[in-house]
Amino acid sequence: MASVSPILVDRLLAISRALAGHIDPGEAFRATAVEIGRLIPHDHMDVAVLMHEGASHACYEAGYPTSWSGLAQEPLPTHRSPVRAVLWGEIPHLLTGDAVADPRFHFEGALDGPIFSAELRSRIVVPLRARGEIVGALNISRHEKDCYTLGDVGIAQHCADFIAPYIFALIQAAGAQRAMLAEAEARSREELLRVGASRLTEGMERERRRMAMDLHDQTLADLARVARQVSALRSQGVARAAQLADLEREVVSCLTELRHIVDDMRPSVLELFGFRDAVEAHLNRSVSRAKPPIAVGIADASDGSADDLPETTRTALYRIAQEAINNAVRHAGASRIEVHIASTPAELTVAITDDGKGCRPAGTNSSGGVGHMRTRAALIGARLDIGRIGPGGGTRVEIAIARQADGENVAKPVPASMEAGR
Template sequence: MLSPAPATLLDHYLGISRLLAGQLDFHSAIQSVAAEINHIIPHDHLDVCMIMLDGKYHIAYEMGIETAWGQPPPAPLAGSPIRAVLWGEEPFLLTADACIDPRFHFEGAFSAPIQQLSLRSRLHVPLKVQGDVIGALSCSSRAADLYSIEDVNNAQSIADLLAPYFFALRAADQAQRSAIVEAEARAREEGLRLGALKLTEALETERQRIGMDLHDQTLADLTRLARRIERLTHLPEVTGETLEPLSRGLQQCMQDLRQIIEQAKPSILQLFGFAQAVENHLDRSVSESGAVIDWQLTDDTGGAIDSLDQTVSIALFRIVQEAINNAVRHAQAGRISVRLHLVKSNIVIEINDDGRGPGISGKRTGSGLENMRTRARLISAKFDIRENIEGGGTCVTVLFPMISRPA
């Protein structure tokens, strides 16, 4: 191929140096100098192949014809058709027709683009910094026998201009990757810290819940039993009839403790969903009471209630649980209904019974009611308890706005 005059070559080399200045990434750098290189070495395809710091992979940045060589991810160095140059085994590669040159088609070579795009004339020279090969400059043409040894020398001069700049870009890219890895590590560490904090908060919340559950019933019952036992110590004789209420009270305390322990374990709520958990609690509470109580559960949420955050779901379930317990234990209800439905963007839960109203059943106005209010307040839900206008009994309503669900 006819080479440019020395003065013209110098102008192009100076142009390459000038155009490289200020380029901050590989793609923009190769794009900025491609035209100047084409004046020196005409080509259909140009690429700069960079060896990654691990020495095992390389990646190509190309101009002109797009090939699979320029597609991520980085490819193994051992499969490169120009590995002899990249490994420093050859000072350059020059071929009149790469389509039939066996040096480019060894076993395992990724040489398909050569055949697919008829890249016949090819030359490859190393990019070196302080004697180490960091990559290669490659020029290819669809015309056969286009390049000469003089073109190889010109290409090497270009490569010597590019090498320090591309070396600096590689170092900057590696520093950026390291910074990203470090930032991701810090983010994971922060995530673990926040996770531990949330776990601590969850444990504290659970501790408070157990405390409320114990206070609601068990502690009060044990206090009453202790006072009865104290009075019995002053009697000259204690009969079996006198001890019978104490036995029943202790059995009730044990039943309450079993229920608290059961609630602390992974529940049906977590395994099968909200409606199933409520249905299970309704059935068990009514069965254990021994009373004849008709109950009904209706779920019209279309599965939305099971999409809630677990913390919210558990809080709502505890409120429903307490309302059902009140209806079964204290209201003397003959019928209990629970309805789950949607009103605009709100989940609404209604628990109705036909027993004694909230003003008559004194135990409904104690700690159990306050616990329901507290649980609702903690998840930003609205809580209401009122006497049914028709048919008597009590209606407990909880409204949770899904848009403003807590994190």
């Protein structure tokens, strides 16, 4: 650097001090822009940095802001860059007195809008090099025409050579961090699905055992009793009207129990009549034998939005509501249970409330039915919030799921909540 003037050396040292301590490439570049401005006055300065083995480029700006700043988060193809000739090493630099009229910056598909909107007329473009290769370009601009000379190009190149390794290293580190976070998120989603599938499999196995016990302990016992009654009538050779009426009631009871079991296995009302009617049918069936009686209510202010969801999502939502109703009936000691369905352009919510004894505070282990509810909610990207209504008791279970035009659902953060491990 024997040909470098003492003033330039002082400025380069100031640039070095400005770089120190920054770990964000954009902040580091903006810090250096102030010191570079003491050498080359400018209204706008940016670095275009090659990404993905040169296929795309990102951009970091200082000074007058433009739409190029969006390239920091969403890199675009390098062939669309107005300074692609420098990025590709086709020319050593670009120097123009009026970039607005210079055809080298304008071609079909070029991202040249900011040159016009920000009136970036005088421009210097020099390459950034690291490890002997071009990794980007430093672009310095002013609104006025004909502000820069070849001498300014040389100074700009010195600055570019000085900042390139540091900026490039920060960008590489930021990219590695993003890749690491993306991999961690992917692993987390994969683990969630694995654990969720395992829990659902276990839950389904328990449900199969429960249904087998229901069939054995109640339906099969009722059918055996009916068979004994038929056998007794046959041996008597005659059946009185009262005996036939009893037999008919037994058969109807068996059919009713079988329908309940089949509905639990395959929610036919959901498929035939929709979400609201299916929830109402389950609500009424669940409280039909409650002692003392439980009053119920259901309101759908969503205009049937639940039925617009994909079938698997709607079924999971129904299962969650079903479990919440079952918990309220079996464990809450409630005198009233209400279901409210509502929607906004952003999300659909289903809330199940009761006036029972309430739930245990957050931190209680989510197992059994509540655990299944949380697993189902996580697998469809829904938010599940379970908590007390007030200090006197009562519980509210709310399921919220994002609505999108393409029918996909987006996971939402799960807030701190109360769990209904009743």
